[in-house]
Amino acid sequence: MKEERYQQIEQQITPKAPVAFNMLKAFLVGGSICAVGQAISYFYIIFFNFTEKTAGNPTVATLIFIAMLLTGFGLYRRLGQFAGAGSAVPVTGFGNAVISAAIEHKTEGFVLGVGGNMFKLAGSVILFGVVSAFAVALIKTILVSLGVISW
Amino acid sequence: MVIVFRQKPAILACAAVAGPLEKRSVFFSYFDKVLEDERVYEQTNEKGQMALVRETCKVLLEKAKVKNLDIDYLLSGDLVNQMTPTSFAARELAVSFIGLFSACATSISSVIVASLLTEVGASNLAIAGAASHHNSTERQFRYPIDYGAQKPATAQWTVTAAGYVLVGQYVDGSPYIAAATVGKVIDYGQTDPFHMGAAMAPAAYQTITDHLKQRGQKIADYDAIFTGDLGTYGLKILKAMFAEDGIGQEDLKIIRDAGEEYYGEDKRFQAGASGAGCSASVFFSYVDLQLKTGRYQKVLLVATGALLSPLSYQQGQSIPCTAHAIEVCV
Amino acid sequence: MIFSFLFAFVVGGLICVVGQLMLDVGKLTPGHTLSTLVVVGAILDGFGLYEPLIDLAGAGATVPITSFGNSLTHGALAEAEKHGLVGVLTGMFEVTSSGISAAILFGFIGALLFRSKGTID
Structure with missing residues (x-):
């Protein structure tokens, strides 16, 4: 059996991901999570005197709390299987990555297990967020001080 | 490399034990025992896998009507961190143990080694086989159990199950x-x-x-x-x-x-x-x-x-x- | 108010569709996809484009992970405006601390309360 022939057979038989259907599911679920976020931020604006600008923080915290419950009861895994990026891209997906790792490594104790592994999935998001934010802000600050652009 | 066995090493007994989810398996009715708890009431997944190996070997010994001291070798392995679940189970069985790693092919590579030991007359009774545990394998190779990643249609589900055989000298009528x-x-x-x-x-x-x-x-x-x-x-x-x-x-x-x-x-x-x-x-x-x-x-x-x-x-x-x-x- | 929900739904949904394309067509792992989206959010804010998106879509722009990159950059820029280059380093977590602190706290509580189960339904 030639390796090239195998590659052809493998390509023929492997099912293609249903991209259009997956996109639709991601759109509906992701959009719904954001709409729920919008409702939560109205809740904070109306009842707790937050403004449109500051309501983002408590909204995010609330969504992560909901993600904790869904993760703990094994529901976020099923949502993720259905929605793909629709449940991974919203901040609840970030919460799920942290919380699922924390729950999983509970058996190794709270210091070595939970503490040491909590960010094993979500750590890269923080890393690249910080590095890229630093780079972007640095470039912009230098350009402003050179007078090329203004704030 | 093909090995032909002249002494006909025989499969004297078989045992299979599975986890609770494997009640859905089409082979369910053929298993000797199904565990009610996925961790066999142990604290960790890895200990659960150890208990799974131990339980299956116990069933095997009962079916063959032999004691663990009659066993010459245990040949087995698993996919979790340096095969600790199987090694720990071997500690409790107290028999000579060789850990084998061929990933999911360990179920057969162990039987091959057992047959060779029987063929050369080094072993009268050897236990061979393998076990896997869904939770401990998934967390080792992929993501935490509760992480919401989308699996493609080609993904497979690691079973919680074990199968062991007792390999010994040929007796009439045995496979x-x-x-x-x-x-x-x-x-x-x-x-x-x-x-x-x-x-x-x-x-x-x-x-x-x-x-x-x-x-x-x-x-x-x-x-x-x-x-x-x-x-x-x-x-x-x-x-x-x-x-x-x-x-x-x-x-x-x-x-x-x-x-x-x-x-x-x-x-x-x-x-x-x-x-x-x-x-x-x-x-x-x-x-x-x-x-x-x-x-x-x-x-x-x-x-x-x-x-x-x-x-x-x-x-x-x-x-x-x-x-x-x-x-x-x- | 109805429109704010609609915009949040559509914009948030579209960002997720971009993520799904990266997973299915780009064959990236979830880790690579999310990291890339965060970087995109940071760059968009560098050009001053993310704030208008938040004004338009509200939670549709603040809930997806791209907003994490945006708020990191935003905090850094706000401090840089006051204190120059030092501010870039010190201001980063000014705005975005709540997401991370919530994830850490609820991760800890989750570990206290739950344990993982390998069930299918």
């Missing part, structure tokens, strides 16, 4: 291992850890082809050829590879895959089952019964294994695979 093929490591450059069946199919193809060639046999000489855990798509690829060689559809029908059939039609398990316990629990329950009742006279059991680690995957290496085969006759 025996006539020959075995130790597989080469085959790597056709597959890199997707959610498409193991495609990576393992060439290894199964190679091992089966080598075995048939050196034994001077053809597929139709067998009542059944069972592969381990290729899953729906891996089995299709394997059959397509044999079809390329001009083997007819009628002959290909006798090639079956334990992983593909394991959970029946339930699509939530995607392409089927995987794990060392998948092939072990099917071979050493269902297939054994078919041999004992005379439905099969001659079968080829081929366990496939993907020899990757999380480290090799992250470092961008492809997935090397192997397949080991035993020819069991009655």
